Amino acid sequence: MICFIVLHYMVMEQTIECVDSLLQLNGEKKIIIVDNASKNGSGKKMELYYSDSDDIVVILNEENLGFARGNNVGCAYAREVFHPDYYVVMNNDVLIRQKDFIERIKSIDEQESFDVLGPDIFAVRTNDHQSPKSLQNMTIKRAEFIQKSLERKIKGGMIPSIKYFLKKIKFVGNFYEKVVRREPKIDRNHKHYNVPIQGSCFIFSHRFMEKRTNAFFPGTFLYFEAEILDYECNKNGFKVVYDPSLQVYHNQNVSTIAVYRKKKERDRYIMQQSYNSITEFLKVYGGN
Numbered sequence: 001m002i003c004f005i006v007l008h009y010m011v012m013e014q015t016i017e018c019v020d021s022l023l024q025l026n027g028e029k030k031i032i033i034v035d036n037a038s039k040n041g042s043g044k045k046m047e048l049y050y051s052d053s054d055d056i057v058v059i060l061n062e063e064n065l066g067f068a069r070g071n072n073v074g075c076a077y078a079r080e081v082f083h084p085d086y087y088v089v090m091n092n093d094v095l096i097r098q099k100d101f102i103e104r105i106k107s108i109d110e111q112e113s114f115d116v117l118g119p120d121i122f123a124v125r126t127n128d129h130q131s132p133k134s135l136q137n138m139t140i141k142r143a144e145f146i147q148k149s150l151e152r153k154i155k156g157g158m159i160p161s162i163k164y165f166l167k168k169i170k171f172v173g174n175f176y177e178k179v180v181r182r183e184p185k186i187d188r189n190h191k192h193y194n195v196p197i198q199g200s201c202f203i204f205s206h207r208f209m210e211k212r213t214n215a216f217f218p219g220t221f222l223y224f225e226a227e228i229l230d231y232e233c234n235k236n237g238f239k240v241v242y243d244p245s246l247q248v249y250h251n252q253n254v255s256t257i258a259v260y261r262k263k264k265e266r267d268r269y270i271m272q273q274s275y276n277s278i279t280e281f282l283k284v285y286g287g288n
Helices: 012-023 042-049 066-081 100-114 140-156 158-168 170-180 204-213 225-236 254-258 262-284
Strands: 002-008 029-035 058-060 084-091 115-122 200-205 241-249
Touching: 002 012, 002 042, 002 254, 002 262, 012 042, 029 042, 029 262, 042 058, 042 100, 084 100, 084 204, 100 115, 100 241, 115 254, 140 262, 200 204, 200 241, 204 262
Parallel strands: 002 029, 002 084, 029 058, 115 241
Antiparallel strands: 084 200, 115 200
16 A cells, blocks of 8 residues: 655645546555645645545644655654555645556565655646756765855845845846756666656655654755755665656745745745755755
């Protein structure tokens, strides 16, 4: 049996669309929706909306716990109540259209005996494949470099604003997207092992969950979770597999956009939360 953990915040229509795609999948499954104390009351509305379903559970967090701790609540509930073979932790802006998705996971596990599995993640808005994030594993040295870079940008204040206005010019904006942010060439048509996978959809085996107190490092609120998971998996010898025969569709940043509609404010928020996450990670692992 498999459990899908869907983290919800604010955007009820998106979560319902996500859950509808899961209900179409073949195989035995339970769906756990974790509402992160949505200010618009959508969590309680969904609890009522799904009250007649035996396969859907809605958990109402009393406070917004962020990505890692919010999903940890859902994973803990799944482990204690359903004891699944697999945990699929996914954003509410992710859709699954492969009806044999569950069977594919089982087949991959028979071949690989994975701890963590990552699907091909297709970003609908940018027409891009997002996973793996990189072929380089997260290290303390890289985390320190990113932390210092973000700190300079946050303290500088004007840098996000300058980039924001430059990106408003179409030519410069296209150059920024295609050149400055371009990832090193990654062949996403083949399997990759022990690489950082993109965080909108993780698949954990029961073996992985039995070895861990929490699915995710609980010290963060938002962002950098995939990089921390990559570091922990390599540190502890967990097997991570990226397999493009699994695919999901990602409507990126729906919840963040719902709260921060202005691009400049959203960029600053993401930057600050990323800095906070890396700082908490380095407090725990920086001396190792």
